[in-house]
Amino acid sequence: MSAPVSAPVAVTVQSRPAPVHTVAVYAFDGMAPFELGVVVEVFGLARPELADLLTAPWYDVKVCAERPDAPLNAVGGFQVTTRHGLDDLAAADTVMVVGVPDPFGGRVSPGLVAALRTAHERGARIVSICSGAFALAAAGLLDGLTATTHWRYAGLLQQRHPAVRVNPDVLYVDNGPVLTSAGSAAGIDLCLHLVRLDHGARVANAVARRFVVPPHRDGGQAQFIEAAVRPVEEEDDGIGRSMRWALDHLAEPITVPLLAGVARMSDRSYLRHFTARNGTSPMRWVVSQRIAASLPLLEAPDGTVEEIAAAVGFESAATFRHHFGRGMRTSPTAYRRAFGRTAA
Template sequence: MAETHAVAVWAFDGMAPFELGVVVEVFGLARPELGDLPWYELKVCAEEPGRDLRAVGGFSIRAGHGLDDLAAADTVIVPGVADAGGDVPAALVEALLRAHARGARLVSICSGAFALAATGLLDGRRATTHWRYARALAERHPQIDVDPDVLYVDNGDVLTSAGSAAGIDLCLYLVRTDHGAAVANTVARRFVVSPHREGGQAQFIEAAVRPAGEDDDGVARSMQWALERLHTPLSVPLLAGAACMSERSYLRHFARRNGVSPMRWVIAQRIAASLPLLESGEGSIDEVAAAVGFDSTGTYRHHFTRQMRTTPTAYRKAFTRPPLVREPGTAGGPDAAGGRRELAGAGGILMNTGVHATRPAGPAR
């Protein structure tokens, strides 16, 4: 039998459905666009499988799997907890430790970092969470090096991400790690999101939503212009010219929009463009560097190592291994009962669309 890679996600009473939906979308959805490439086996797990769990929005979720399935998975994902200041269920902590002891990869989204912190596995390590809860995490767990600026942190066996949307970034990163950039890009394209974001959380702390004006349109046009010319020399004057803006105004508007300088963004895009070239195994490192616009291989290696935390050569070797393989799984859960309107979903969940008399509190975010 082919080796499988099981992904388990924690579900609980009072959860908001977005983060669970992200995990189901990435790991539980059928991928006909990938041809014969085997995909993951997703299981939605709860402390009491088969019991209705209230979700924000007036519907319920019934997980088809329990904590034993979570502890047996290869990747375990914990979405935002219900209360960042409350206690993490002891049963969840024990299941996470069992999974880790088996060699599982533990992942948190948003305030799910508090659950991973409760296991002690983040002690002495760098981690992140939503910027609103970074200080609380650091105060409650002073042995953790909390970084409030990044979108996610990879410690190998334990990974943490920032707010809810950063869960998309981290899930795509997991796909990229397991299957390579080309597959991750395909998943991102279907998701209609960028396969790799740059700039961290800092750009969202003060004002996450700004009206799109003429200046922003100019910046967007310059970014698209640059993406079509990554292999050519690029500079702030050229980018500002493409935006029809002065250099000073362009630098201000670009940083406000993206949270980074224009040239730092260009470097990140060039690194991202180099990943599928490295994975293809075609061309030398020198040729890859030149193809994406770096003026020297040394400069490429420097920026690649700084951004990817590995060398181009090591990255190429890592992604020449065979992708993960699994047998096709079966989605669904218990049959509907009692005349209620229930919809089967991926990962072994049932969703009840009935309205509840009381609205549960959403998870901390």
């Protein structure tokens, strides 16, 4: 007599959740808190407003020190204590060094150097802000690469590490697994660039809006002699009104007389007030907003460069490519290749 045949058993296979990307940032005694705060703000702040945009979990941030639980003095008279050490730093997916205690002194912590080398050998992304480039250089991670740091330290970094090609004129340099930025506020630009790499332009733009900074700034460190471009404020003044109008009409022809008319000002007065307020000319600001608007379109699988150029208000694809290259240091096609999403 044959054995009864069992009914098939339904098995539910659950997909494995995407791993959380860990960002570790180095803290040290005597640090200036701004750069550390930038990293924690960008990557560590809960962002429920991004839930519909994210396809992967947000970051997990660990502030790491050479001696966990030992108070670290920060500029301004307060202290920071963290429970994470250099082992956590070396094990992170992205390692960020936001400075070194004394760039002019020449000594970088051997423990930090060892942790950076370990992380790099594991395939982690290594990032510096401001004088943190000295730690990456001391670990040998910048040899043969182009790098940047605060303009004040650029000559010293080049002198001390001749195998590094120091470029003092840019906001940040992306060498793939190793990235460096200029001083202080340029760290915001680099952090937003990392978010753009990981989650796309729409998410990076949303973070920039909450951070109240432009999603992308063109130019180099020299622009900081003047005021950097500021986001549109909510006050109902003429300049702010014209900027909000421009953002709603980017695909249309925009001229200074048209903006001045919206602001109810003469052309000459509008140019003077706009530049004093924003640190750049009205049309250069419009170009930067059109470039920013083009990024999510380039990431989408449909639409030619010519169509995208027209959609954001450039008179031709050639003009779009020219301004995009100047602002983004790459071409629209290369950007799409790097960040574009394929059709399902």
